[in-house]
Amino acid sequence: xxxxxxxxxxxxxxxxxxxxxxKGISLSVPQGAIxxxxxxxxxxxxxxxxxxxxxxxxxKGKIVFDGHPIHELPPxxxxxxxxxxxxxxxxxxxxxxxxxxxxMGAFLRKDKEGIQNDLDWVFSLFxxxxxxxxxxxxxxxxxxxxxxxxxxxxxxxxxxxxLDEPSLGLxxxxxxxxxxxxxxxxRNSATTIFLVEQNAQMxxxxxxxxxxxxTGRIVISDKASALLENKQVKKAYLGE
Amino acid sequence: MDQSAFILQQIVNAIxxxxxxALIALGYTMxxxxxxxxxxxxxxxxxxxxxxxxxxxxxxxxxxxVESHFVISMIIVFGxxxxxxxxxxxAVEHVAYKPLRDSSRLAALLSALGMSIFLSNGxxxxxGVSDRAYPPVFGVQGIDIGGAIIxxxxxxxxxxxxxxxxxxxxxxxxxxLGKAMRATAQNRTMARMLGIDIDQTIRIxxxxxxxxxxxxxxxxxxxxxxxxxxxxxxxxxxAFAAAILGGIGSIPGAMIGGLTIGAIEVFWAAFLPSAWKxxxxxxxxxxxxxxxxxxxxxxxxxxxxx
Amino acid sequence: MVRQExxxxxxxxxFLAIIITPMVGFKNNDFDAARVLQTLAVLIGLLVLNLxxxxxxSKRPQRAPGHxxxxxxxxxxxxxxxxxxxxxxxxxxxxxxPVFADNYMIDVAITCLIYITLGLGLNIVVGLCGLLDLGYIxxxxxxxxxxxxxxxxxxxxxxxxxxxxVVLGMTCGCIIGYxxxxxxxxxxxxxxxxxxxxxxxxxxxxxxxxxxPNGLFGMQRAALYYPTFQDGGLSWAVYNIKSLPSLYYLIYxxxxxxxxxVRRLDNSRIGRAWVxxxxxxxxxxxxxxxxTWIKLLAYALGAGFASxxxxxxxxxxxxxxxxxxxxxxxxxxxxxxxxxxxxxxxGIIVAGIVLIAAPEIFRxxxxxxxxxxxxxxxxxxxxxxxxxxxxxxxxxxxxETKSNE
Numbered sequence: 001x002x003x004x005x006x007x008x009x010x011x012x013x014x015x016x017x018x019x020x021x022x023k024g025i026s027l028s029v030p031q032g033a034i035x036x037x038x039x040x041x042x043x044x045x046x047x048x049x050x051x052x053x054x055x056x057x058x059x060k061g062k063i064v065f066d067g068h069p070i071h072e073l074p075p076x077x078x079x080x081x082x083x084x085x086x087x088x089x090x091x092x093x094x095x096x097x098x099x100x101x102x103x104m105g106a107f108l109r110k111d112k113e114g115i116q117n118d119l120d121w122v123f124s125l126f127x128x129x130x131x132x133x134x135x136x137x138x139x140x141x142x143x144x145x146x147x148x149x150x151x152x153x154x155x156x157x158x159x160x161x162x163l164d165e166p167s168l169g170l171x172x173x174x175x176x177x178x179x180x181x182x183x184x185x186x187r188n189s190a191t192t193i194f195l196v197e198q199n200a201q202m203x204x205x206x207x208x209x210x211x212x213x214x215t216g217r218i219v220i221s222d223k224a225s226a227l228l229e230n231k232q233v234k235k236a237y238l239g240e
Numbered sequence: 241m242d243q244s245a246f247i248l249q250q251i252v253n254a255i256x257x258x259x260x261x262a263l264i265a266l267g268y269t270m271x272x273x274x275x276x277x278x279x280x281x282x283x284x285x286x287x288x289x290x291x292x293x294x295x296x297x298x299x300x301x302x303x304x305x306v307e308s309h310f311v312i313s314m315i316i317v318f319g320x321x322x323x324x325x326x327x328x329x330x331a332v333e334h335v336a337y338k339p340l341r342d343s344s345r346l347a348a349l350l351s352a353l354g355m356s357i358f359l360s361n362g363x364x365x366x367x368g369v370s371d372r373a374y375p376p377v378f379g380v381q382g383i384d385i386g387g388a389i390i391x392x393x394x395x396x397x398x399x400x401x402x403x404x405x406x407x408x409x410x411x412x413x414x415x416x417l418g419k420a421m422r423a424t425a426q427n428r429t430m431a432r433m434l435g436i437d438i439d440q441t442i443r444i445x446x447x448x449x450x451x452x453x454x455x456x457x458x459x460x461x462x463x464x465x466x467x468x469x470x471x472x473x474x475x476x477x478x479a480f481a482a483a484i485l486g487g488i489g490s491i492p493g494a495m496i497g498g499l500t501i502g503a504i505e506v507f508w509a510a511f512l513p514s515a516w517k518x519x520x521x522x523x524x525x526x527x528x529x530x531x532x533x534x535x536x537x538x539x540x541x542x543x544x545x546x
Numbered sequence: 547m548v549r550q551e552x553x554x555x556x557x558x559x560x561f562l563a564i565i566i567t568p569m570v571g572f573k574n575n576d577f578d579a580a581r582v583l584q585t586l587a588v589l590i591g592l593l594v595l596n597l598x599x600x601x602x603x604s605k606r607p608q609r610a611p612g613h614x615x616x617x618x619x620x621x622x623x624x625x626x627x628x629x630x631x632x633x634x635x636x637x638x639x640x641x642x643x644p645v646f647a648d649n650y651m652i653d654v655a656i657t658c659l660i661y662i663t664l665g666l667g668l669n670i671v672v673g674l675c676g677l678l679d680l681g682y683i684x685x686x687x688x689x690x691x692x693x694x695x696x697x698x699x700x701x702x703x704x705x706x707x708x709x710x711x712v713v714l715g716m717t718c719g720c721i722i723g724y725x726x727x728x729x730x731x732x733x734x735x736x737x738x739x740x741x742x743x744x745x746x747x748x749x750x751x752x753x754x755x756x757x758x759p760n761g762l763f764g765m766q767r768a769a770l771y772y773p774t775f776q777d778g779g780l781s782w783a784v785y786n787i788k789s790l791p792s793l794y795y796l797i798y799x800x801x802x803x804x805x806x807x808v809r810r811l812d813n814s815r816i817g818r819a820w821v822x823x824x825x826x827x828x829x830x831x832x833x834x835x836x837x838t839w840i841k842l843l844a845y846a847l848g849a850g851f852a853s854x855x856x857x858x859x860x861x862x863x864x865x866x867x868x869x870x871x872x873x874x875x876x877x878x879x880x881x882x883x884x885x886x887x888x889x890x891x892x893g894i895i896v897a898g899i900v901l902i903a904a905p906e907i908f909r910x911x912x913x914x915x916x917x918x919x920x921x922x923x924x925x926x927x928x929x930x931x932x933x934x935x936x937x938x939x940x941x942x943x944x945x946e947t948k949s950n951e
Contacts, residue, residue: 079432522740523740
């Protein structure tokens with residue numbers, strides 16, 4: 001971990017009413033890396049992302065992003081600091097066109113040229129979106145919505161991109177395509193990517209670091225390559 | 241007047257009344273679209289607009305400004321009424337809705353209802369229980385189309401209402417703020433994660449919706465020649481019926497709904513006992529809610545929801 | 547913190563001035579500055595008062611988590627005393643009331659009791675079942691008009707007309723309830739409001755039957771029949787319940803029966819089903835609660851109690867007209883339920899007394915009554931949504947956050 005960390009969580013606790021969902025998460029995401037968080041359903045992976053974003057604020061602990069504490073900021077302020085997310089369930093605006101959805105991604109940006117460039121870039125990553133530019137978000141297929149959600153998150157030109165289960169419910173071929181694109185995004189724009197996945201094999205193979213989560217705690221954190229060889233991880237998440 | 245002219249006249253009246261209902265309904269629809277709650281105080285905001293209209297208009301008329309500069313004085317009257325009600329709308333949001341944004345629906349509804357009662361009685365105490373007369377600014381002259389008379393006032397009001405609706409539609413679809421409003425209405429959490437300040441967005445919704453209601457209030461005052469503190473109630477129910485009929489949350493739906501309710505009311509009053517016309521409107525409202533709660537352009541069908 | 551609050555106060559004051567100045571200043575065509583300043587002074591005074599309370603509270607040491615609010619402590623204290631004394635004492639005092647009160651006070655008390663009955667009835671729909679009903683006063687009207695018409699047209703006595711009125715009221719409740727069964731909260735509110743207005747308008751427009759806005763008058767009072775042995779044989783003597791004390795006792799008994807009824811309902815299987823529906827309708831339905839019937843029952847029973855109150859009202863005045871049943875009346879009843887604490891019987895009784903008697907006592911302030919009602923409703927929802935005397939088990943609903951966000 002020689003690189004400076006872009007995002008750091010220190011002993012973060014999050015509650016849903018009285019349910020203790022995150023029980024002291026500490027992790028650090030190095031600048032420019034792809035990092036993944038794996039774990040079973042209900043382990044608290046999505047909650048971690050929502051806590052980082054301030055949607056489900058933490059009750060205790062510290063979150064530092066880019067040198068600034070963000071654990072008390074509301075989501076819109078977190079976004080303004082350069083975090084964007086393709087959330088669980090995609091959350092595409094159902095009654096806005098593909099173009100408008102992408103445009104909303106760049107809501108905080110004022111540089112028209114940069115926005116246009118990024119739009120072209122997103123269309124080159126996901127050509128199908130260009131074909132569907134005028135179509136209403138709610139009428140897209142699941143895969144298209146996933147691409148739109150990622151594309152929308154990219155339009156913010158974030159420093160940190162949070163991806164929540166980008167492979168969920170997609171055909172295997174499309175999954176591969178999405179992961180290739182994630183690598184491409186990371187390389188081309190030097191965007192740091194924090195990936196939450198059930199598909200541990202895929203996720204670990206493209207990441208440099210990995211965290212394993214179980215019932216609100218991080219139980220293992222290691223280099224992704226090491227996790228791929230870890231017996232426990234293999235047994236529980238890689239199906240071997 | 242022969243039969244066809246009579247019917248034509250009723251159509252003219254229906255369009256006139258319908259555009260006013262549509263303007264009020266837009267306020268409901270916009271607010272509902274964004275916070276999923278009926279703004280019970282909307283009828284009172286409409287009435288407040290009518291009162292400010294009469295206050296400003298009387299003031300202007302007292303030194304003869306209306307006769308000399310008609311257009312400018314209309315801009316001042318509508319502008320001030322709408323601005324005032326926009327402030328009032330934000331105040332209502334701040335007091336009655338914002339603290340309850342995460343509470344139960346029942347609590348928010350009751351709070352809004354309380355606000356409505358408060359405002360209505362506040363206006364009664366400050367402006368009196370009797371009618372307050374609008375100075376007549378439009379004469380009785382008008383255009384004769386096949387025997388039906390359209391007065392200048394009616395033309396002015398309908399055109400103004402249409403212009404406002406077009407402006408709203410453009411605002412919602414073409415501007416950054418308008419898009420932020422639509423995004424907030426469709427998925428609040430996602431909108432926040434994209435950096436949209438939803439407090440501000442909701443506040444703006446509570447300015448625009450009530451401002452349109454205020455414009456409708458001034459129109460009602462100009463046309464019927466009087467305002468009363470409690471006139472918001474009946475307009476509220478009818479505009480609400482219009483909003484539901486068109487599909488709550490849908491801007492074009494509110495316009496269609498407004499025209500439909502206007503037509504039902506006018507034609508009922510023209511051919512059937514007019515004392516029962518409100519009963520008919522309520523019945524239509526209940527029937528629509530029962531059989532087609534999503535309305536004519538309700539959520540699933542409409543692509544152009546706020 | 548003080549600075550922040552002061553800044554807020556200035557901003558609020560500024561906006562208040564914008565809102566108040568034109569609306570209050572121009573009652574006529576001339577500007578009345580004194581009026582504006584007075585109103586502003588009162589409102590800003592309220593804000594300052596609120597600020598002071600806030601500051602004093604923040605200075606006080608933090609309360610321990612187990613600490614109970616003042617109201618709750620009082621309640622626990624009272625509950626320690628055996629019920630025979632508290633309840634018995636209350637019943638005794640209220641029953642003795644007409645003995646030492648003058649006619650005016652008794653009249654006010656009767657009005658209070660009528661509204662308490664209405665509040666208790668509405669409480670079934672709003673408090674127990676969680677359905678917002680804005681047209682509740684319509685059932686009151688049904689009760690009043692049923693008795694009036696049956697008495698005037700058919701000569702039926704109060705006691706014969708009462709069950710008919712109740713059945714009719716309950717039927718109306720079902721008719722109104724039925725289409726609303728599948729609706730969400732706010733649609734439901736509007737539909738009930740619409741129905742309430744329809745009933746009022748029908749009463750207003752159906753001249754041949756209801757005499758329209760003139761109203762009906764000349765109904766007989768409720769009467770008591772008791773056996774006498776005059777003239778050598780058994781005969782029935784009639785005692786007309788006409789004097790205020792006798793009317794007081796009649797409505798007093800109605801209220802007590804209502805309280806017993808509502809309590810028993812609340813603690814029954816039906817009561818639990820209502821609460822289940824209020825908390826989570828889908829879950830209730832999936833657990834086998836016949837939600838349709840249970841909701842209809844709530845409407846019907848609520849309407850039934852209102853009908854009784856309505857019949858009493860018509861018999862008391864011997865007069866009725868559609869303008870007694872305006873939307874505002876529904877709001878007053880709702881305000882009683884809300885202020886008292888949704889679902890709480892003692893709360894409703896206290897709120898009924900406070901809201902109905904207070905404006906009578908402070909006669910000069912009567913025109914501010916509805917203004918205060920509106921203000922109270924909003925303030926309560928924002929500050930203390932569970933009401934003055936919260937119902938024990940119903941507290942959670944208002945505190946919980948919306949789950950389907």
